[in-house]
Amino acid sequence: MSSIREVAKLAGVSVGSVSRYLNGQQLKAVNMEKIAAAIDALDYKENIIAKGLKNNRSFSVGLLMNSISSQFGAETVSAIEGVMEAKGYSILLSGFKGDVSQVNKKIDYLMQHSVDGLIVFMSEQDWDGMERLADLPIPVLTINSPVQLAGVDRVQVADRKSVREVISYFAEQGHQRIGLLAAPQNDYVARERLIGAKEALETHPEAQLVTTFGDYSRLSGYRGAEELLAQDITALLVTNYNMAMGVLEFLQQSKDPRSQQLLLAHYDYTREMADLLPNRIIIKPATAVIGQLCGERLLARMADPTSAIDEGVWVENELFGLGGNLLPDGKQR
Structure with a gap:
């Protein structure tokens, strides 16, 4: 060796x-x-064990997530892991599956394993003990957290802006009955996306937002599309990837001629369908950018805990459709 x-x-x-x-x-x-x-x-x-003992470090990072199984989470974790592994760090992953009563236990578990830093992914506003993150003796970074905590770095995804731009585009193209298939509002990200849609109508009062709610499942997407199309919408935005897959299945099977004319926008992880179909807009989360930014920022904080806190660093989604990258004014890149 x-x-x-x-x-x-x-x-x-x-x-x-x-x-x-x-x-x-x-x-x-x-x-x-x-x-x-x-x-x-x-x-x-490197002999990481010997190096860690010498520097009183474990060369591991804790990652606490709401949902480990989501594609957004998996892609972001993969990007974080790539950054960390390049610097000799491993990731200790723990999930709480929407049960916020488990969060303190999960933090205790990660701290008992002497992680050098912690990333908390998709924190919820109704977690009463969230302030604890500010008191931990290690650098902490949150992703899509509803609040800024003292001494905690924060990376946010600009979902509200993306939805506002798409709904505004629909209205500017003359769509007056715009469908929105939203996710349950007990989730911070879901609330941000619904707020973005409502904000768009503040500058486009001629348009009407027709809203129904799914439960993140493909079945709820299928049923939601059926319900909204029956209400004479001409454009539809689906705020979740799984529900979007159900919407696409409904549109494929529907014999209603309106389903073929519907202008559809939805969250997805590739842009291919936006390039192929003339009536499709894709909101693509920048998971690689988010993961890399989080990994690099946490590494910098672990190297120098006194460095400045990033308060509300925003990462933009990518918008694709109608032949190119969609701009807020409806023009193409």
Whole structure:
């Protein structure tokens, strides 16, 4: 097994430079390239256990999630893991499946395993003990949290803005009865998306929002599309990916001619259908960007706990449709 001294010798730098590189510190670009090349050439592997004991660190990060099974969560976790693994950290994943009474237990579990930092994914406003995150002795970052806590970094997804832009676009194209298939309002993200739709109508009073609610299931999407189409909508926005799949199944089977003319917008994780179909708009979450930003920010905070807090860093979704990237004014990129 190669040693750090061998890496330094091959790279033509000091052992201290290699050590600083491995700890995530910035060096001259040329030296960083030499060290990276030497590490690859020698297949150097750090002894993480020994390094952790020396620095009183576990080189692990806790990730507490509401839903581990969602595609949004899985893609974001994958991006976070990629950033962390590149710096020698592992992820300890724990989920509470919508049961906020389990959150404190889950935090205790992660802290007992001496994680060096914590990411809390999709916190809920009705978790009474949320303030505890501000008191933890490690850096903490939240994703889509409804509140800003003192000393806690916060990354938000601009869902309200995305929905507002799509509904505004519908209205500007002359649609006066606009359908909205929303998710249950006990969820912060679902509330943000519904607020965005209502905000759009404040500047487009000529349009009417026809709203029904699903339960995140494909079946509720199928039934919701059937209900809304019967109310003479000409455009529809679906605020959840699973429900959107049910809507698509209904439209495929429907013999109602209005279903073929419907302008549809929905959340999805690829843009292909927006490129292929003339009546489709896709809201694509930037999961890779979110995960990378969270991973890099937490690493920076762990390296320097006194660094400034990111209060409400917003990540924009991507909008695709009608032949290109959709702008708020309806023009194409």
